[in-house]
Amino acid sequence: MFKKFCCLFMALAVLNLSVFAGAPLRRGTVVYVRNLSEVSSKTGGTMSCIVDNDVKTTDGVVAIEKGARVNVNYECKKAKGVGKPGQIIIKSMTTEAVDGQNVLLNGNFTEKGKSKKGKSIGLAVGLTVWTGLLPFLAFLAKKGDQATIPAGTVFSQFSTADEYQINK
Numbered sequence: 001m002f003k004k005f006c007c008l009f010m011a012l013a014v015l016n017l018s019v020f021a022g023a024p025l026r027r028g029t030v031v032y033v034r035n036l037s038e039v040s041s042k043t044g045g046t047m048s049c050i051v052d053n054d055v056k057t058t059d060g061v062v063a064i065e066k067g068a069r070v071n072v073n074y075e076c077k078k079a080k081g082v083g084k085p086g087q088i089i090i091k092s093m094t095t096e097a098v099d100g101q102n103v104l105l106n107g108n109f110t111e112k113g114k115s116k117k118g119k120s121i122g123l124a125v126g127l128t129v130w131t132g133l134l135p136f137l138a139f140l141a142k143k144g145d146q147a148t149i150p151a152g153t154v155f156s157q158f159s160t161a162d163e164y165q166i167n168k
Contacts, residue, residue, distance in 0.1 A: 022165035023057035025097070031055050031105055033070050033093060033155045041076045041086030041113065041147040051095055052154055063097050063166040070095045078146070085113035085144030093158055099167040107158035113145035
């Protein structure tokens with residue numbers, strides 16, 4: 001009887017400790033991220049981003065504050081010949097919760113410049129066939145437009161990658 005009482009007491013004590021645990025930040029919680037600097041596929045550079053508004057847990061506790069820095073891993077591909085456009089591909093993002101935890105964000109974003117493939121091939125082949133002059137094949141070297149992400153762009157397609165317990 002005493003053992004049952006002790007076991008029951010311990011179980012209730014452990015359950016009551018859950019009140020002091022952190023607030024849950026669920027996987028898939030949307031995080032709006034704002035770009036602070038323009039980025040071009042031609043020049044690359046540093047992409048400075050911040051969290052655009054407070055991110056709250058299911059309990060209403062602020063887990064990630066508005067203005068928190070966001071680290072961005074991205075790749076730039078320059079425009080190439082035959083009218084291929086430049087690209088900026090955001091691969092991953094991380095930010096910091098109010099309790100210092102590193103929060104990984106899932107999602108993807110690709111910005112492409114305008115393709116000029118049809119124009120490049122059409123001019124090169126058309127003018128070469130029409131005139132018979134091979135120098136018109138130089139139109140194949142025409143590049144597409146570079147991709148740019150202007151400052152102030154808000155990315156809404158990123159969300160928390162995992163479950164986090166945010167300590168109050």
